[in-house]
Amino acid sequence: MRWWRAVGLSLVVTLIGMAEIAYGHGPGLFKPTIAQLALVLVGAGALLVRQRYPRAVVAVTVLCGAALPAFPPHLVLADVPAMVALYTLALQAGRRTAAAYGAVAVVLLTGSSMWWLPGHLFDIRNVLPLNYVVAAVAIGDSVRNQRKLLAQERRRAAEAERDRAAEARRQVREERVRIARDLHDVVAHHITLVNAQAGVAHHLLRTDPDRAYQALAGIKDTSRVALDELRATVGLLRADDEPDNRQPAPTFAGLDALLDGFRQAGLDVRVTRAGAPRPLTGTADLAAYRIVQEALTNARKHGGGGTVDLDLTYSGDTLDVTLTNPAQPGVRGPGTGHGMIGMRERAESAGGRFTAGATTGTFVVQVSLPLAAGSETTR
Incomplete structure (x- = not known):
């Protein structure tokens, strides 16, 4: 929390405490005593460090709230510093710790007001500390659970994003392997045929020019097919906005043409x-x-x-x-x-x-x- 937020909260709590004292006894305004003013300021000031020392702040604010009714004129009020401290404790420490401190706070705050109330044990105002302590702890625990769920959802979203990225990288790797395999097949096949046909043409060029001519024609056809298949394979690597010059992938139905090419190569x-x-x-x-x-x-x-x-x-x-x-x-x-x-x-x-x-x-x-x-x- 920024320092100005902590200071602003303490000032607001101080004003609320002074207003409760000033308007809590008879008509008109009531001037707080030195002891009341000191207890209000100590309780509100302790909230400045509530994020760092939540348990100690709960103890200080509850003791100040329990001591306040001991100084006449007696007042029954909502102990705002204790509520804020218990809310912070429930937010940081969890339900069990907040419930334990809240139970102690209920006992101290209720007991400090029972002895001077006119009805003592049977005065309805004895339930006030229980109400606001339970409310503070419950709200703090609820906010903590909501933040925990939100953090879990963010972790799940981050993990899902990492999984999607990993899956995308895996698919890219598989696609590269597939393209490399296609390139190997195309180049090895056609270069082998071209080499074989060139050897035949070289061997027959002087003795049988007609068959040598046929072998050279086969080289031309084989190289053309090789270029077409290379263009189709390399075309898979092009961006979507580049011209598409892909040829259909070969199928097993073209087996006879494949075999004819090998037969021409000898x-x-x-x-x-x-x-x-x-x-x-x-x-x-x-x-x-x-x-x-x-x-x-x-x-x-x-x-x-x-x-x-x-x-x-x-x-x-x-x-x-x-x-x-x-x-x-x-x-x-x-x-x-x-x-x-x-x-x-x-x-x-x-x-x-x-x-x-x-x-x-x-x-x-x-x-x-x-x-x-x-x-x-x-x-």
Whole structure:
């Protein structure tokens, strides 16, 4: 509390105490005695430090209020300094402490006035100290509870804001990982095809110009598709007010075009299909395309031969994809490159399963992805 508020409160309490004495006895104004004036000033002055020493201030104000009726002429009045002190104590110390001090205050203030009242024990004015003490403690406790609830709501709001910020940061991190994974898939796939087609063109340029020309045309088409996909992926990073130049994300329905690109690069892809084709879930659709794309890219770059067997099996509510290609000598284990990590993350994020590894001279990639619920089997 600012110093001027404390001083102003003490002055107001002093004026109230003087007014109660001046107007509390007979007609006209009554001049307070030195003792009455001293007790009023001490009680009001103690309120200057009520925030720092609430218990001591309650004790001082209650003792002053209990001593005031001992100096004639006798008065029955509301002890305002004690009410303010008890309110402050209930506000700071809590209900139990305020109730204990309030009980002592009721006993002292009631007892100090009972002995001189005409009816003594049976005078109705004996209940006045009880009334204003209970009111002061109850109001202070109520305000304390309201402030506590308000503080809790503010903490909850701050925690909710921190949670929202953390969730937003997590989503940003996941989006960055997804975009980085897409960039890796696009660049690795198309650069591998361009490199393979360039090698074919270089090899056939003198001996078979027509096939070399076809390989160069394939390089042109592959690079154009790569640029389109890079623009679509990088376009996700643009601000909302920038021109939107996004292309649709590839889907598993474009598998044949993907395989044709690899075949033009010299990779012999043999496809086996079992079961009636059915649509995949939204996330699994893109995941299936990217996983096949990455697996074929790895087979072209690291495989021990120029052939890949691709098996597609639709059964129940899953699509099982198996890619098998000859492995280079000495290849062991499932592989730990970024491509393998990306394929595994794509499959798991779509609710599927992914395994990969080299066995008996071949490298096998297997993935199971969920089909769209409620889709009808095509006959």
